[in-house]
Amino acid sequence: MNAGRLHGALLAAALLVPAGGALAANFDPALEGGAPGIELVGSGTASYMFWEVYDAALYAPASATEPTIRRGEIPMTLILEYHRDVGVDGIRKAAWKALDEQHDQTARETLRPKVEALHDAMRDVGDGDRYRLDWRPGESGLTLALNGEMLFKSDDAELARTYFGIWLGEPPLSDALREKLLARLN
Numbered sequence: 001m002n003a004g005r006l007h008g009a010l011l012a013a014a015l016l017v018p019a020g021g022a023l024a025a026n027f028d029p030a031l032e033g034g035a036p037g038i039e040l041v042g043s044g045t046a047s048y049m050f051w052e053v054y055d056a057a058l059y060a061p062a063s064a065t066e067p068t069i070r071r072g073e074i075p076m077t078l079i080l081e082y083h084r085d086v087g088v089d090g091i092r093k094a095a096w097k098a099l100d101e102q103h104d105q106t107a108r109e110t111l112r113p114k115v116e117a118l119h120d121a122m123r124d125v126g127d128g129d130r131y132r133l134d135w136r137p138g139e140s141g142l143t144l145a146l147n148g149e150m151l152f153k154s155d156d157a158e159l160a161r162t163y164f165g166i167w168l169g170e171p172p173l174s175d176a177l178r179e180k181l182l183a184r185l186n
Contacts, residue, residue, distance in 0.1 A: 027057040031077055037061050038075060044180030046173075054082045056167065058181040066185050070168060072161040078133045078181075085126045092119050098166045098173045114159040118144060121152035135160040 031038045041064065043057040059077040060069055068074045099108060099115065123146055125131065132145045141155035142163070154160075165172075172178040179186065 027055075027079065031059040038077065041069075041185060042181045042183030044177045046177055052083045053086065054080045054084075056080050056177060056181060058168075064185065066182060069182070069185075070161070070165070072135060072137065072157055072164065075134075075136045075139075076164065077135075078164060078167065080131045080133075082125045082129045082131075083127055085124070087124045088119065088122045091122060094173065095119070095163075095166055098169075098171075099162070101171055102165060102169050103162075111158070111162055114154070114156055115162065118152050118154070118159065118163060122146075123151070133163065135164065 027040055027043050029040050031040075038059050039062055041058045041060050043055060045055050046053045057079045058069075059079075061074055064074055064076070069076060095115065099111065103111065121144060122131075125146070130147055132143075132148075134140070134143045134145075136143075137157060137160075141153060142160040143150060144152040167173060167181060168178055
């Protein structure tokens, strides 16, 4: 198996396997460059076997509840900090695996062009790279940045709910990681 395919397979598997005993990186309690009142809700590590693939952190207002987060009614940020090389193909594969389980065929076909537009903006990542997914309803909308560089922007609330839902929806990529991301709310 070539390196790109291995990394893609690692990511796809990592998103589906509970985080185990690994601890997430230290994320700041307040979001840098975030709106006032946005704070760390929870964080966890996505691991595959003995490899830590990425640390994840969810930020939302102090008043957030799980239902307001799932419905995309409030501002929120998801940060993924990678510990391994992961290709865009692996990210796509893992995302669609979750979306296939969360949505019926008709819904997936409606969502497909929106999700693919976001995926088309993504790049391969390596150790230390950070993807940041922001949702600011009524303001800047949905944005995706890699290491501070804006890659994607959309005002589509359905896309925001869908993409955050990969980690936070039902069923999530990993129950254990979702539990850690929503730790302050539980």
